[in-house]
C-alpha cells in the first residue's frame with residue numbers, strides 16, 4: 001500500500017529544473033533509498049515533501065490525502081518528518097533540551113508562560129530515551145554546538161525520531177560521520193525498519209544496498225529507475241547514468 | 253484641475269528626491285548587505301556644502317558643484333573607516349554602528365555650522381516660473397529637478413543594466429561568492445558603489461537646499477521615508493526604488509494637499525481637519541502597511557533572490 | 560539553564576533590595592536630585608528589558624520600541640488632561656487614578672503592538688528593522704498632528720502625578736520606589752517567562768527558525784505574543800515616564816529614542832538579565848555626567864558636544880566589545896558557560 005505518492009512534481013529555480021516531472025511511490029513499512037549524483041535534486045525533493053518549498057506543479061499524497069495545501073508546520077504532526085543534510089539543531093541548547101523542545105511541540109501548543117520547562121521530568125526522561133536510542137545519552141547536558149560533528153548528526157536523528165514519524169525523510173544521516181558512527185546508524189536503521197517507513201538519501205552505497213528494501217535513482221530531478229537493490233545494480237541505464245563512477249558493491 | 257496638476261508635479265519632484273537618496277541605500281544593501289542609517293547624513297553633507305559654497309562664492313552653481321566632491325569624499329571616508337568593518341557583521345551591529353555615526357556627524361555639523369538653520373536663495377535666473385499649461389505657472393527650478401532626477405535615473409539604469417560594472421554589481425547581489433571567485437576586486441567595487449550612492453544622496457541634498465531649510469537632522473527624516481520607499485519597491489532593486497519613491501512622493505504630496513479638504517465633505521469641519529492632518533502625515537506608512545499585507549517582498553523585488 | 564545564571568539572579572535580588580535604601584543614601588550624600596535620576600534609570604531599564612525580550616531572546620531586532628513607550632506615556636497624559644479639562648474622551652471621562660490609567664496604558668500599548676507586530680512579523684531581518692522603524696515614525700507623526708493634545712509641544716500633567724492609594728507619587732522617593740518595584744516585577748516576570756515552554760520556543764526561534772518549523776512549531780504566533788508582551792511592558796515604562804516627568808511629548812517616540820534603547824541593550828549585554836539594566840545605568844549616567852566631566856577637565860568643546868565622543872564610543876563598543884558590560888562583569892563567574900557569550 002502506498003503511504004506516500006508523488007506524481008509529476010516540478011520545481012524550478014530560475015532556469016534550473018531541480019525537480020523535473022518526478023513521480024515516486026513509497027510503500028507502507030518499507031525503507032526506500034534515494035540515490036543520485038550531487039545536485040540531482042534530492043534535498044530539493046525532501047524540502048518539497050516537508051513543505052519548506054512549494055512545488056510549481058504536481059501532486060503529493062500522504063495517506064491518500066492531498067498534502068500540498070497542508071502547511072509546513074502541520075506536516076510533522078501528521079507524521080511526515082524530515083532530517084537535515086546540513087546539521088540543523090539549536091546550538092545553544094543542550095542535547096537534552098533540543099529533544100525536549102521537540103517533545104514539547106509534540107504535545108500541542110507552547111503557550112505556557114509560567115511553569116519552568118526544565119522541571120518537567122516526564123518530558124526529560126522521555127527525551128533521554130531518544131538520546132539513548134541514538135547513543136547520545138552520556139552527552140545529554142552538553143550544548144549542541146560543543147558536540148562533535150558525528151554527535152550532532154546523532155542528535156539530528158534523535159530529534160527527528162522524537163516526533164514519532166510515520167514517514168521519516170532522512171537526508172544523508174551519515175554525512176561526515178566516522179566509520180564506526182556510520183555503522184551504528186546503519187544498525188539503528190535496521191532496528192527501525194518495519195516500524196517506521198523511511199526515505200533514505202545516502203551516498204554510501206554499501207549502506208544503501210545493505211539496508212534498503214527498494215532503491216530509486218534520481219538524475220537531473222527525474223527518477224530514472226526504481227527497484228530492489230539487485231534490480232538496480234543490474235540496470236544498464238543506471239550504470240551508465242550514475243553508478244559507472246562508483247564501484248558497484250556485491251551483495252553479501 | 254490646475255491645482256491637481258500642480259500637486260502631481262510637486263509629488264513627482266518629491267519622488268525624484270526620494271529616489272536619489274533611496275537608490276544608493278538600496279544598492280548598498282542589495283550588493284554589500286549593509287544597512288546604512290548614516291546615508292541620510294550624506295544628503296545633509298550635500299546640502300551644507302552647497303550652502304557654504306554659496307556663502308563663499310556667492311554663486312549657487314559653485315555651491316552645487318562643491319556638494320559633489322564633499323559628499324563623495326565623506327562617503328569614501330565613511331566606507332573606509334566604518335562600513336568596511338561591517339560587511340560580515342549582523343544587521344544589529346550595522347544599525348548601531350551607523351547610528352553612532354549619525355550622532356557623530358550631526359554633532360560635528362553643529363560644531364562647524366551651528367544649530368540655526370541655513371537658508372539658500374536661488375539665483376535670479378532660476379527663481380522664475382514658467383507657464384507649462386495655459387493658466388499653470390510652475391517654478392522653473394522644480395521642473396529642472398524633475399528633469400535632472402529622471403535623467404539620472406535613466407543613466408543609473410543604463411549603468412546597471414548595460415555596463416560591465418553594472419553586470420558585476422547585479423551578479424554580486426545574488427551570487428556574491430561567485431563574483432569574488434571570478435577574481436573581481438569586490439572591495440574596490442564596493443567602495444565605488446558606496447561613493448556613487450553618496451554622490452546621488454549629496455546631489456539630492458544640494459538640490460533640496462533652496463527648497464527647505466538646511467539644518468542638522470534633515471537627513472534622518474528623509475532616510476526613514478527612503479526606507480519606506482525601498483520596502484515598498486523591493487529591497488535591492490533600482491527599479492523598485494524608483495517605483496517606491498515616485499509612489500511615496502505622490503501619496504505624501506497629494507495626501508497633504510487634498511485629504512483634509514476631501515474629508516470635509518463627509519465629516520464635520522474641525523474633526524475633518526484634525527483627522528485629515530493625522531491621516532496625511534501617516535499616509536505613506538499606511539500605504540506601506542497595505543503593501544506588506546499583500547506583497548511582503550515588495551512590489552518589484554529582485555528576481556532570483558531568496559529573502 | 561546555567562548555574563551562573565542562578566547566581567546572577569540572586570545577586571540581582573540582593574542588589575535590588577539594597578537599592579530600596581538608595582533615597583536615604585542620596586540624602587546622606589546631600590544630593591537629593593539623584594533620586595530622580597535613579598527613577599529615570601529604572602524606568603528606562605524597564606523599557607530596555609522589554610526590548611531585550613525581542614532582540615535578545617527571540618532574535619527580533621525591533622528599531623521602533625520607543626513607539627510603545629510613547630503610546631503608554633500618552634495614554635497616561637491624555638487621561639490626566641481630560642480629567643483636568645473635565646472633558647470626555649470617546650465618551651469616557653479622564654482620570655488621574657494610577658490603578659486605572661497605568662494598566663490602561665499597558666493595554667493600549669499592547670494592542671498597538673499587536674497591530675504593528677502582525678504586519679512587521681511577516682518580514683525578517685533587515686526588512687523587519689526598517690519597518691518597525693517606519694511604523695514608529697508613523698506614530699510619532701500621529702502624535703505630532705494631534706493639535707488637541709499639544710501637537711509638537713506635548714502635554715503637561717497639570718494636576719501632578721497619578722494617584723495611587725497608599726502612595727504619594729508627588730514625592731520623588733515614592734516615585735523612585737514605584738519605578739524600582741515595577742522594574743523588579745517585570746524582571747521576575749520575564750525570567751519566569753524565559754524559562755517556561757513559551758520561553759523555550761523563543762530561545763529556539765532565535766537560534767534556528769528553520770528547524771523550529773520542521774519540528775512543527777509555527778513561529779508567527781509566538782513572535783506576535785512576544786511582541787505584544789514587550790509592547791505592553793514598554794507601555795508600562797512609558798506610563799511611569801509620564802508620571803516621573805509630569806509631561807509627555809512626541810519626543811518620547813522620536814526614532815533616536817528607539818536607537819537609545821537598542822544601545823542600552825547592546826551596551827549592557829544582549830540576551831542577558833542584568834544587561835539591559837547595566838546598559839540603562841551606564842547610558843543615562845554617561846548622558847548626564849559626560850558633559851560635566853568634560854567641563855571639569857577643561858574640554859569645553861566636548862562638554863557641550865559630548866555626542867561627538869559618544870558616537871564613536873558607541874561604534875567602538877559595537878565593533879570591539881562583544882557581550883557588553885555583562886560579559887565584563889560576569890566573565891570570571893561564567894565558567895563552562897562562558898562559551899555561550901559568542
Ligand SMILES: Nc1ncnc2c1ncn2[C@@H]1O[C@H](COP(=O)(O)OP(=O)(O)OP(=O)(O)O)[C@@H](O)[C@H]1O
Nearest residue numbers: 013016018036037038039040041042043044045085
Ligand atoms: N534555493 C535554491 N535556489 C536556487 N537553486 C537551488 C536552490 N536549492 C537548490 N538549488 C539547486 O538545485 C539543484 C539541486 O539541489 P539539491 O540540493 O536538491 O541537490 P542534492 O541532490 O541534494 O545534492 P547533494 O548530493 O549535493 O546534496 C542544485 O543545482 C542546486 O544548486
Ligand SMILES: [Mg+2]
Nearest residue numbers: 042043044085
Ligand atoms: Mg542534498
